Amino acid sequence: MRLNTYVNYAGNCAEAFRFYEQHLGAKIGMMMMYNQMPGSSAAAPEFQDKVLHASLDIGGTRVMASDVAGAQPTQSSYMCLAVDTDAEAERIYAALSDGGEIFMPLQETFFATRFAQLRDRFGIAWMVIHEKPMGPPA
Numbered sequence: 001m002r003l004n005t006y007v008n009y010a011g012n013c014a015e016a017f018r019f020y021e022q023h024l025g026a027k028i029g030m031m032m033m034y035n036q037m038p039g040s041s042a043a044a045p046e047f048q049d050k051v052l053h054a055s056l057d058i059g060g061t062r063v064m065a066s067d068v069a070g071a072q073p074t075q076s077s078y079m080c081l082a083v084d085t086d087a088e089a090e091r092i093y094a095a096l097s098d099g100g101e102i103f104m105p106l107q108e109t110f111f112a113t114r115f116a117q118l119r120d121r122f123g124i125a126w127m128v129i130h131e132k133p134m135g136p137p138a
Contacts, residue, residue, distance in 0.1 A: 002062075004061075004062045004063070004064055005061065005062075005063045005064070005079070006063075006064045006065065006066075007063060007064070007065040007074070007124060008065065008066060008067075008068040008071040009051070009065055009066070009067050009068070009071055009122060009123065010067070010068070010069075010070070010071040010072075010123065011046075011047075011050055011067050011071075012067070012122050012123075013050065013051035013054060013065050013066060013067045014031060014050075014051050014054070015122070016065075016120075016122035016124070017031065017051075017054055017056050017065070019095075019122070020056060020058060021056070023092070023095035023096075024058055024059075024081070024092065024095070025058070026056050026057060026058035026059075026063075027056070027057045027058075028054065028055070028056050029054075029055035029056065029057055029062070030053070030054060030055050031051060031053075031054040031055075032051070032052045032053050032054070033048070033049055033050065033051060033052055034047045034048050034049070034050055034051075034052045034067075035048040035049060036052065037052055044069065047067060047069065050067035051065065051066050051067045052066055052067075053065075053066050054066065059081060059082075063079070071123070072123070073119055073123035073124070073125070074119070074123065074124055074125040075125070077125065078117065078125045078126060078127045079124060079125070079126050079127070080126070080127040080128075080129065081126065081127070081128050081129070082129050082130075082131065083114075083128065083129070083130050084130070085130060086113050086114045086130055088130070089106060089113075089114035089115075089116075089128050089129070089130040090106060090114065092128050093106040093114075093116050093118070093128050096118060096120045096126050096128070097116075097118050097120070098121070099120075099121035100118050100119050100120040100121045101118060101119045102116070102117075102118045103117040103118055103119070103125075104116055104117040104118075106128065110132075111131065111132060111134070112129050112130055112131050112132055113130050113131075113132055114128065114129065114130040115127070115128070115129045115130075116128045116129075
């Protein structure tokens, strides 16, 4: 069994996946547009060149997605990127926050040398974290 994340975009899935590939080291596995499916004429004209189904491998996890009319930005779930260095956290934060909405700026916390929460310009909520080493509970 495998657990994958599935995300709906409001028409910008292809742009988002290409952005993640360029800035996060992700790899697009497949991308099929509505106009490639059998009976594609049944799809709304404005969705013919939008993503019917796509997959992306990022950080050892597969993310699947599609463009869906009326899709809303994520509200109460986050994609969480755990990185190995402060520099990597800062680079990723800069890329994801560009044109997005910052909920918590990148900063040091009691549990991380770098931590941030934001929504990218594609409507996806992210956490970026470089955890502090923690010993076992006392």
